[in-house]
Amino acid sequence: MPESSPGYFGGFGGRYVPEVLIPALEELDQAYREARADPGFAAEFAHLLATFAGRPTPLTFAGRLTEALGGARIYLKNEGVNITGAHKITHCLGQALLAKRMGRTRLVAETGAGQHALATATVAAKFGFECTVYMGEVDIARQRPNVFMMERLGATVVPVRYGSRTLKDAVNAALKDYIASSADTHYLLGSALGPHPYPTMVRDFQSVVGQEIMTQLGQAEGRLPGYVVACVGGGSNAIGAFGPFVPHESVRLVGVEAGGKGDGTGEHAQRFPHGRTGIVEGYKSVFLQDDDGQLSPTHSISAGLDYPGIGPELAWLHEQGRISFAYARDDAVIKAVDLLARTEGIWPALESAHAVAHVIEFAPRLGRDEVVVINISGRGDKDLFILADAFADQEFYAFLRTEAERHGQQD
Amino acid sequence: MANRIDERLAALAAGRRKGLMTHVVVGYPSLASTSALIVAMDEAGADFIELQIPFSDPLADGPTIQSACEAAIERGARVRDAFTIAAESSARVQAPLLFMAYANTVYRYGTEAFCRDAAAAGISGLIVPDLPAEAARHEGYLDACRRHGLHNIVTLAPTSTVGRMAANATVASGFAYCMSRRGVTGAQLGLAPDVQAYLQRARQHLTVPMAVGFGISDRARMEQVLPYCDIATVGSALIDRLAGLEPGDVARQADTTRAFMRTLTPALA
Known part of the structure; x- marks a missing residue:
């Protein structure tokens, strides 16, 4: 293991969160270590990757x-x-299995492009979790198709209207939700970052x-x-x-x-x-x-x-x-x-x-x-x-105008 | 030199009185407001005053304080302004001043330099919500506080296990800050239903006095928690009252603050 002390990679990593979250992160760390030691967990993960995700x-x-x-x-x-x-489904399946093991009933996630949250909404639907997604207002505006799909999968997408209204603010909002909700919620973090054990867990998956x-x-x-x-x-x-x-x-x-x-x-x-x-x-x-x-x-x-x-x-x-x-x-x-x-x-x-x-x-x-x-x-x-x-596709613009007019008439 | 927090805690104990801690965001509503608000709070009976150094990504704060931080940064508030304002104000007021800052602000400034300059500016204690005990030790923050005579105010939460309470109790100094509920700061959300049982549990572990904050927005809520703690903390509720005022109208902001505090202080008797 490269970690010099638990949760650190050299001088980086660690766990810098308000005290209120420490017990939830300790529980998650413990549950993850138990799951890693359990061959049944690895087998179920591999089975889902092969039969559901497409690995x-x-x-x-x-x-x-x-x-x-x-x-x-x-x-x-x-x-x-x-x-x-995208690759995001892999760590979503891993974390969803862990959340199930921990008895959680709800997932929260942050998203930038929407790929991670689309994967989260997908595993939430598959496992029967409630799901809330935080997404910056700017990202919602440029990734509407992903938002549409998340909502069809049953997730609630909450626009984040503060800060730069992009991924970092979505992470912030999801962490705040988790601070208030960790008793029944797993924060399904979408990258190999955040407080320990997320960087290790996401890397492993x-x-x-x-x-x-x-x-x-x-x-x-x-x-x-x-x-x-x-x-x-x-x-x-x-x-x-x-x-x-x-x-x-x-x-x-x-x-x-x-x-x-x-x-x-x-x-x-x-x-x-x-x-x-x-x-x-x-x-x-x-x-x-x-x-x-x-x-x-x-x-x-x-x-x-x-x-x-x-x-x-x-x-x-x-x-x-x-x-x-x-x-x-x-x-x-x-x-x-x-x-x-x-x-x-x-x-x-x-x-x-x-x-x-x-x-x-x-x-x-x-x-x-x-x-x-x-x-x-x-x-x-x-x-x-x-x-x-980017390709200044005039025919595509014309198509969008026709679609917009058609929807306008339906209102 | 005696720490002003200790002196104030001793005075409260001697008078069998409860304390009130109030909160300002440095640079909100404007840089000119901050000193005036500190003086107004001191006059109106604040026992401790938290000066929050605005940070772009405040993890523990709800919408009120987050917006205030954003506005302060947008209006030009810099970290060095917090030190200047603290130095000016600490000489003018009786109440001990504390810095509330996020870990990145302290780290970028340099942990040792931050503590040294804070102490030199008349600050008596630090609250850094995203430096739990282990991280605080790792960053050399606990030692730096000790070296410069600053109290390191630890946080306890309703989620804190017996083990966490005990671990925090060993590094607590001055007083401990107990969150009234799970979640972030903000006046609207109220207190946890089991707040009293949790505060009684925390009391068993702590040797220092207890402050309670988060969701304490009026006299009634102060009266709910004060029997189980020593200090009530009012933050977002004060800032909410400034939000509608002109950023440049410092006199009105100070008056509004004093008037609101007059509704709170009777709970301390």
Whole structure:
């Protein structure tokens, strides 16, 4: 275990929450440790992943993209084929099983892009939990299709109207709900961050992604990859894909952050190099913040990456020099979506397209004998409206106008 | 030099009187308001005054204080203003002053420097709600408080187990802050139905006096909790009364505060 003391990864992590939450987190930690030691729990989790979520997800050789870039051989770990369209369902199933074990009847979750909450609403429906989702008003406005689906799955979506009205404020609101409701509620946190034991628990559940990559690439190439590349918001898909490779020092691990529109404050979400160590939302890690420790505004074309903090284990692995960070700007991300769709028939989520954009940049410089795996953390259906806008698709606008008129007439 | 919190606690005990702790958010409604509100609270009978340093992501606070923090930051309040205002005010008032701050504010300032400068500005105690005992020790915060003669005010909650109460009791100093209910700050939500049993349970573990806060919005609620504790804390209810006033109208804010406090203090007798 990398933790230097319980819940810490080097100097990062810990449990920085009001006293009122400590008993609930201690109970969760205890329940999780018991579940991990119980082979029945692991078997039930594996069964659900296989029969409900759709695991293992394929590792696809990207032959035409490799040709187009003319460098390293590129593989895509396609997490987009999970039932809810992204990797998030994995830690949701794990945590839902745990919540059931703990006798909880209600789930709360925060969400940015909506992918995590869609997965939470899905497991809530499957297991029969009541479900409340906190989502920033700004994110609701740009991810309405996900909100619609969550509501159809029976979840209550509560708009968060304070702060920057994005993911960080949704985390805050969900934690506040949990502070008041922990007796019957499990906070189904959607990334490998927050107070201990969440970073460890979410990493453990998500590590199935990295394990599958290792097995599948072993079958395809008979070796370890040279690079594993993943986008990083809070870091759940990245730590899941990277985790099993951390001890294999020949494998380079690259996290790709939201470069947004530029280097100015509020134009991006690059914790590296712009972030500094801080203590926010229950954990110690690297955050985008000002001299007073107030969190900075962020921007990304993808709602899932514009978070000012990062999972503590990733911050620690970076400090150790074990992983490196790169960034992709919004415009490069749009081009990456386009190229991947046209060359491989895979439409990545805008979040995942950050990893693709970075590989487009560096793969041509690598030799044919190098192998790069990109974790495609989700598929892009949810981004339809943003992409139609980015590609200035006039026919799509005309379609929206017709639809709007039709709905107007129904009122 | 004696800590002013100790002196005030001794005076309350000698007079067999209960105490009142009030709350200001530094820079709300405006930076000019803060000193005037502190003076008004002192005149109107506050025994302890919490100066909350505004933070962008206040985990323990409900909508009233969160909005006040946001407004204060938007209107330009900086962390250094809290120290300037504390230094000015502590010389002018009788009531001991405390800083209420979130862990990131203390950490970014530097834990040691924060405690040193707070003590130098006449602050007597610190309340940092997201530094529970283990994290406080890990950050060197408990030692820094001790070195600079500041009371570290620990928080207890209705969810606190016997083990947590005992663990907190060993690091409590000055007084302990007991949340009246699960949840965040705010006047509207009231007290937990079993608040009295919980306060009696907390009393058995603590050797320091007990303050109770969260949901104490008027004299009636003060009277509900005061038989089981030593200090009632009123925060959001005071801030709610400032929300409708002009940020620049300091005199009116002070008058409103004094008038509201006159309705509370009879509960202390």
